[in-house]
Amino acid sequence: MALEEIKEFDSELHDAMKQELSRQRKSIELIPSENFASARVLAASGSVLTNKYSEGYPGKRYYGGNEFIDKVERLAIERAKALFGVPHANVQPYSGSPANFAIYFSICNPGDTIMGQNLTDGGHLTHGWKTSMSGQIFKSVPYHVTQAGYIDIEEARSLAEANRPRLIWIGASAYPRALPFKEFSEIADSVGAYLVADISHIAGLVVAGMHESPAKYVHIIMTTTQKTMRGPRGAIIMATKKGLEKDPELADKIDKTVFPGMQGGPHDHTTAAMAIAFKEAMSQEFKDYAKQMLLNSKALAEAMKKRGFKLVTDGTDNHMVLVDLTNYGKGFGVFAQDALDSIGITVNKNTIPKDPSSPFYPSGIRMGTPAVTTRGMKEAQMSEIAELISMCISEVKDSKLPENKDERQEYLKSFKKSLEENKALENLREKVMALCERFPLYPGLEY
Numbered sequence: 080m081a082l083e084e085i086k087e088f089d090s091e092l093h094d095a096m097k098q099e100l101s102r103q104r105k106s107i108e109l110i111p112s113e114n115f116a117s118a119r120v121l122a123a124s125g126s127v128l129t130n131k132y133s134e135g136y137p138g139k140r141y142y143g144g145n146e147f148i149d150k151v152e153r154l155a156i157e158r159a160k161a162l163f164g165v166p167h168a169n170v171q172p173y174s175g176s177p178a179n180f181a182i183y184f185s186i187c188n189p190g191d192t193i194m195g196q197n198l199t200d201g202g203h204l205t206h207g208w209k210t211s212m213s214g215q216i217f218k219s220v221p222y223h224v225t226q227a228g229y230i231d232i233e234e235a236r237s238l239a240e241a242n243r244p245r246l247i248w249i250g251a252s253a254y255p256r257a258l259p260f261k262e263f264s265e266i267a268d269s270v271g272a273y274l275v276a277d278i279s280h281i282a283g284l285v286v287a288g289m290h291e292s293p294a295k296y297v298h299i300i301m302t303t304t305q306k307t308m309r310g311p312r313g314a315i316i317m318a319t320k321k322g323l324e325k326d327p328e329l330a331d332k333i334d335k336t337v338f339p340g341m342q343g344g345p346h347d348h349t350t351a352a353m354a355i356a357f358k359e360a361m362s363q364e365f366k367d368y369a370k371q372m373l374l375n376s377k378a379l380a381e382a383m384k385k386r387g388f389k390l391v392t393d394g395t396d397n398h399m400v401l402v403d404l405t406n407y408g409k410g411f412g413v414f415a416q417d418a419l420d421s422i423g424i425t426v427n428k429n430t431i432p433k434d435p436s437s438p439f440y441p442s443g444i445r446m447g448t449p450a451v452t453t454r455g456m457k458e459a460q461m462s463e464i465a466e467l468i469s470m471c472i473s474e475v476k477d478s479k480l481p482e483n484k485d486e487r488q489e490y491l492k493s494f495k496k497s498l499e500e501n502k503a504l505e506n507l508r509e510k511v512m513a514l515c516e517r518f519p520l521y522p523g524l525e526y
């Protein structure tokens with residue numbers, strides 16, 4: 080239904096939505112935090128559950144008429160607990176960032192010391208970066224990765240001993256290797272800190288057994304549900320058995336911080352979509368998906384290396400590949416992202432360890448396989464994609480970011496213009512479209 084009605088009522092908006100569906104269909108989506116939710120998840124997200132107010136928790140609401148919403152939320156909670164092997168789950172956080180703030184305010188006071196992986200070393204903004212409120216409300220002591228790109232466990236240990244943080248984060252947005260949960264639990268336990276695993280990126284791998292679970296090592300687990308979990312945009316906060324042993328009131332503190340501490344009414348339509356995504360994640364089909372996502376990531380890494388690209392840590396353990404483009408020049412990630420965009424391959428520019436440039440003009444790109452794997456692509460397509468990337472980047476290899484910051488905008492503008500006029504890129508764009516057509520996305524869906 081619905082889309083027809085939007086079309087008649089608001090053609091301007093309808094056009095934009097139609098174009099977005101077409102963009103998703105006609106491009107190769109390699110941003111590792113993105114995915115394609117199932118039609119079931121989309122249906123629940125766009126359902127009449129959006130109409131309801133249900134502040135509170137199942138059985139304890141501030142509004143009437145919640146008997147069916149209670150059912151929905153209980154399903155989501157029970158499935159989350161079973162999937163992650165934890166005794167407590169709160170499924171109400173609006174997204175990963177507010178969930179992380181709810182965790183801070185459940186166990187920390189303003190001014191407390193916290194530790195997280197530095198943003199430009201692959202960490203997330205909300206783990207204490209200076210432009211996030213998390214870096215302003217708390218005393219942030221970031222840990223880093225080594226020159227080789229691995230989390231510097233020794234540095235984290237000595238920083239923890241010297242600074243005695245209240246909370247330590249383990250989890251990242253741009254880190255291609257397995258997370259050292261066990262090592263971090265030893266560090267956190269030795270200084271009495273809460274250890275929180277933010278598995279937003281790898282949750283789908285964790286539930287499928289393709290990445291070690293943090294459940295027995297950490298006190299709290301947070302994950303978004305829209306990334307490798309392939310669900311709606313939302314997040315869950317879980318207290319582990321270890322967490323409840325450290326603080327028997329932990330579950331209660333988390334619930335009270337989420338509501339009424341930080342949020343009002345939960346997004347019941349999202350909760351329903353989560354319940355579906357969790358049920359999907361329990362299936363053999365999802366396990367196969369996660370396995371293929373990993374095989375694809377390794378195949379993409381090998382195919383890039385074969386074409387002479389340098390990878391951070393020289394490979395991957397998860398769904399993500401970080402390409403170090405410093406040999407093309409400082410800040411080359413910007414050119415790579417724009418050039419790839421112009422042929423319909425979507426990646427994001429990203430800093431690499433000890434980046435000689437800045438987060439806005441970084442020297443690498445981040446790619447991942449969650450979305451292309453959902454489309455049904457396999458190892459052979461990862462080679463095809465690496466070849467397209469390689470040919471595309473060689474078209475723009477001579478672009479150099481001006482040292483003078485005032486000249487950069489102008490240079491980038493003329494760079495973008497040159498992309499439009501490049502016949503070789505046009506040719507690659509057609510190859511990308513042909514590849515996409517072989518792997519239809521949302522067949523039958525019409526906007």
Ligand SMILES: *Cc1c(COP(=O)(O)O)cnc(C)c1O
Pocket residue numbers: 112174175176177179202203205250251252277278279280303313
């Ligand atoms: C994506 C992500 C988040 C934030 O999630 P949003 O839903 O975008 O707010 C938090 N932590 C990590 C590690 C992430 O990758």
